[in-house]
Amino acid sequence: MLSKRQIGILELMELGDEYTGEQIAGMLGVTARTVRADMRVLSSTLSTFGAVIDSKRGKGYRLTVHDPEAYNRMKMQTQEMEDQSDRVVKLALLLLQRKTFLKLEEAAETLYVSESTVKNDLRVLKKDLESRGLAVITKPKYGIRIIGSERQLRNVYRSFLEADAIIPGLKDKRYQELRELVVSVLKEEDTLVTDIGVDNLVIHIWIASERMDAGLVADISQSDQESITRSKEYQVAQKLAKSVGIVLGVDLPKDEIVYMTMHILGAKSVSYEEKGVKDFTKVVEPRVMEISRELLRIVDNHMQLALSTDNELLCGIALHLKPALNRFKYGLTIRNPMLSEIKQAYPEAFDASVLMGKKLQELTDVAINQDELGYLALHVGAAMARQESQRVKKRALVVCATGIASSQLLYYKLRARFSGRMEVAGTCSAADLQRRSLEDIDLIISTVPLTSTLSTPIVNVHTLLRESDVGQIERILTDRKQTLSAYIRADHIFLQQTYTNRDDVLQFLVEQMKKRFVVPSNLLALIKEREEMAPTFQENLVAVPHPIYPVMDEPVVLCCTLQQPIDWGGNEVQVIFLFCIPKQYNEGLQQLYESMVVFIEDRQKVKQLIHAQDLAACLPLLS
Structure with a gap:
């Protein structure tokens, strides 16, 4: 059936208004490309449930329901599937928020369902947790409990919180106060952390306080304690722990401060943009640089992408690996909200990142997860885009009826839409075209019908450059002939x-x-x-x-x-x-x-x- 996002699009369109793909994308926080894909799914699905989505150029999409009964039945079926998914998440959180067993009747009462429903949901949850290296045990008269290391349990706890977007208190003043406090302390200590890194750190602190309330404290090895307490970041964590303790009303023990230090090390980044690549090696260890070079070499060896000579890519990979290696070392996770889109939109870049991940595992003896692979793929994708922009651009000539105002409007629209891929060589009227040499022109873009027979490809477009016009030009630029x-x-x-x-x-x-x-x-x-x-x-x-x-x-x-x-x-x-x-x-x-x-x-x-x-x-x- 439909996804939550697709149901959200329908609920938005049920208001009766027309929305463009860009407007829907902005409201849902996704790309216009994702919205177009969702619209294709909705159009094909709704046709069998008494509804249709009409699309009008320049206006957007509109939902029309011809059979309300069939349409509502479809939404109810989707909701039933979502209800179990939501219950499984809530059941997991109930188990992860406690140190003791959870009785079936208590879970049923909390979730407002029957005990048989809890048993069915538990089967789904057990399979999920076992794939994450955790065990679910059931003890007669006691109930259910999740077993695993504290670090594993916290990582899984976090993933379930994010799966349902229900980080406790995420929108309340206390959470925002905590985030502002973390940012303030990091700034005072001159510790550079990205926005994603800050969010990871705040969520970790929040989860730590929740687990401590249940009597569960991080278990840190003696060797990790000895090495981490000597680091500068431990001093930052001590200051942060003191301030955080006041906000959350908890006194963080040493193990929790060490664990917080691990998160700081896993989130800390460096900036080289102002200093330039020349000084880059001063902020990244030689070992990280060599690993980064080796990752690019392995991709070139197997995929011939010619990435090894891209210094900007080398810097990006090394900067990502610097904190990432700490995350791997301490078993920390980082979420990549773009992972699904990255895998679908940049499959070749993601395959390159998989090769990097395999080589990284050989070099460091740590396994890299899909979220981290997705971030590496973004760097590779950017490098491939740079290569594409450096290729010879197609030269286009704009032809309009007058060759003045309308041609200038189209000229600037084309420059903005196809910057880096197509060079607009100039504009002229239809009459002037007969006298112009076309030896340096690969494509003619015209707002008027051209009757003369020319060897140069011609695309007829509207002066305002509609989406269908863009598609025609795209096909010529990319030479898409194959299906x-x-x-x-x-x-x-x-x-x-x-x-x-x-x-x-x-x-x-x-x-x-x-x-x-x-x-x-x-x-x-x-x-x-x-x-x-x-x-x-x-x-x-x-x-x-x-x-x-x-x-x-x-x-x-x-x-x-x-x-x-x-x-x-x-x-x-x-x-x-x-x-x-x-x-x-x-x-x-x-x-x-x-x-x-x-x-x-x-x-x-x-x-x-x-x-x-x-x-x-x-x-x-x-x-």
């Missing part, structure tokens, strides 16, 4: 398979690869290794497994659909694309990534593919 079907042959498609687990599906697809291509003998192991680093689930029941590094000379894609969804790293999957990219990165590969993303975001097409019984029904969906 997903160009990369998937008919004999690479396997419909309505009966496999019930991930390993069996992967085994089957690898066997099909071996029948058709020369592949490494350890291809299956390379694919599973990639899954262990970060599951390749995308969205809309689709997974895109692939080897942890490229192994083919040309891109190869195999497609498999299942009769029933299977578990794929905690998500349901029913469509699998085995994705083997070439060793050499090129523009064709970028087209493959983009066509894959476009298909996966189209929920209606994915749904039709799942139900397709033969190639005749399947192939048009991939075109």
Whole structure:
């Protein structure tokens, strides 16, 4: 069914107003691209529940409900699914806020549900917690309890708080007072911490106070105590603990101050922008610099992205690793709210970060989680964008009826929209076009019909440059000619398979690869290794497994659909694309990534593919 965000869009549109994608994005705190993807999902879903979303150029989206009964039934079904998810989070928090057992009847009374409902929710929660390294024990006459190290319990406690956006007191004056106090002390002590780092630190302090109220204190090893108490950051933590204790009404013991120091070390950053790269090595240890270089080398070796010579990227990676290595060392976590969007929007950059994570684990003997991988991918994505901007730009000529006011308006709109990718060489009228040489022009953008036959591509647009006009220009700039079907042959498609687990599906697809291509003998192991680093689930029941590094000379894609969804790293999957990219990165590969993303975001097409019984029904969906 629909996600919370999509239901939120519907509730917004139920007010009866029209909203543009940008307005909805601003109100929900997401990108316009995410809103467009959500609108595609809503449009395909609502058509079977008596409602439709109309889109008008320049005005926005409007919801029209033709069958209120069917529409409300759909919302109730979605709400029922959300209700269990919410209850599981609240049940987890009840357990994590106490040192003793929680009786079933007490949980049922607190959550306003029956004991049988609590038992069902507990089964879901137990599976989740076990995947995080915690155990749930049930003791007759006593109840339920979560078992694990205090550090694990606090990390999980935090993730459940953030999952439901219910950090206790997050909006009240006391929480804000605590945050302002933390910022003030860090500033006084000249300790630079990013906004995300400050939020992490404040939430940690809040959780520490909650756990201490339940009689649970951080357990710090003697070796960690000895090394951390000698650091400058420990002195900062001592001052912070004293001030915080007054606000929260608690007296933080030494173990908690040491634990707070760990968080400061994990959040502390350095700034080099004003000093320049020349002085950068003075604030980052040689070991961190060498690790950063090694991470870039491993990506270049396997993906040929030519990143090793990008000093700005080297600085970004090293600056991220400096506090990150402390987080790894002390088992601390940092949340990446953009993770899902990063994985979907920048798949090649995320794959590069996975390779970095694997190498980092070899060099430091610590495992890096998906949130950290996402931040590394942002740095890589920025570097790839810089490379793209340095490529030869296409030169465009703007043609309008008069060649004066309207052409100037379009000229500046094009410059703003395609800056760095297209150079607007000039403007002229339709009459002047006949006398102008077009040898240096790659594209003509015209607001008037051009009757003459020209070898240069022509795009007819509106003076105000509508979204459909932008799409036409985008297709020429990126030379998008290929669709997903160009990369998937008919004999690479396997419909309505009966496999019930991930390993069996992967085994089957690898066997099909071996029948058709020369592949490494350890291809299956390379694919599973990639899954262990970060599951390749995308969205809309689709997974895109692939080897942890490229192994083919040309891109190869195999497609498999299942009769029933299977578990794929905690998500349901029913469509699998085995994705083997070439060793050499090129523009064709970028087209493959983009066509894959476009298909996966189209929920209606994915749904039709799942139900397709033969190639005749399947192939048009991939075109």
